[in-house]
Amino acid sequence: MRKTRGTARLLAVAAVLTAGCATACSGGTGATHPDGRPSSAAPAAPRQSAAADTSNQDPAHYAPQVIKHAREAGVSPRLVMAILYNEDYKPHDPSLERSWQKIKPDSAFGIANMHKAAFDQTKQGRSFAHRDWQELPDDPDLAITAESWFLHDLAAQLPAHWAGPYTKDQLLALGYNAGAGNMAAFARGATPGSAAGSYLDRLKENWDKAGKAVARAG
Incomplete structure (x- = not known):
C-alpha cells in the first residue's frame, strides 16, 4: 500500500539525514536539478497556506489544482500531473x-x-511574484502553480518544428528536467543522456496514470 511505502521512504530518508550523509544529484539547469548557485542562507520560517495539505503524497490528490493552474498557464494538465508523478520519487515532507x-x-x-x-525566474511578473521559494514545501498549490508556468515558459522556447x-x-x-538549452538540443535531434532518458522513460510509464487522475477530477 502507498501509506506503507511512503512511511518506509520517510524512515529511510530520516536515517540518511541522521547519519549526516549527503549524496550528490545529477547536474542540469531544469526545475528538478541544481542551477549551480547554491545558497548558504538558513531557511526562513515557512508561511503556511490555508489550503496547504502535505499529508497525502499521492499526486492524484492534487488533480483539481493541477487542472486549474495548468489551464491558467496554457499547458496540458496531464503533463503537469505526469511530472508530479515523476517527481514522486522522494517523500515530500516539509x-x-x-x-x-x-x-x-x-x-x-x-x-x-x-x-x-x-x-x-518563473514568478517574475506573475500573481505569485511576492511568494518565496522556501514556501514550496508547505504549499503544494504554489508548487503546482510554479510548475505550470515554468512549463509555459519552456513551451515559448520550443521551435515551431523539430527533428x-x-x-x-x-x-x-525533458526541459523541466534538464533545462531549456538541453530541450532545444533534443528538439534538434540530440540524444538524451542517461538521466534525461530515464526521466523520459518514467514520464511514459506515468502517462496513463496521469491521464486517469486528471480525467477523474475533470
Whole structure:
C-alpha cells in the first residue's frame, strides 16, 4: 500500500539525514536539478497556506489544482500531473526537505521539486511574484502553480518544428528536467543522456496514470 511505502521512504530518508550523509544529484539547469548557485542562507520560517495539505503524497490528490493552474498557464494538465508523478520519487515532507536542504543547499523544494533559480525566474511578473521559494514545501498549490508556468515558459522556447522523435509534452518534460538549452538540443535531434532518458522513460510509464487522475477530477 502507498501509506506503507511512503512511511518506509520517510524512515529511510530520516536515517540518511541522521547519519549526516549527503549524496550528490545529477547536474542540469531544469526545475528538478541544481542551477549551480547554491545558497548558504538558513531557511526562513515557512508561511503556511490555508489550503496547504502535505499529508497525502499521492499526486492524484492534487488533480483539481493541477487542472486549474495548468489551464491558467496554457499547458496540458496531464503533463503537469505526469511530472508530479515523476517527481514522486522522494517523500515530500516539509521538515525532511528543510533538513536535507541544510545538508545540500542546492536541493529542490516542493512536490514538483523546483530549485530556487527556476522558481525566482518563473514568478517574475506573475500573481505569485511576492511568494518565496522556501514556501514550496508547505504549499503544494504554489508548487503546482510554479510548475505550470515554468512549463509555459519552456513551451515559448520550443521551435515551431523539430527533428527529434518527441512529442511537445515529452520535450517540455525533458526541459523541466534538464533545462531549456538541453530541450532545444533534443528538439534538434540530440540524444538524451542517461538521466534525461530515464526521466523520459518514467514520464511514459506515468502517462496513463496521469491521464486517469486528471480525467477523474475533470
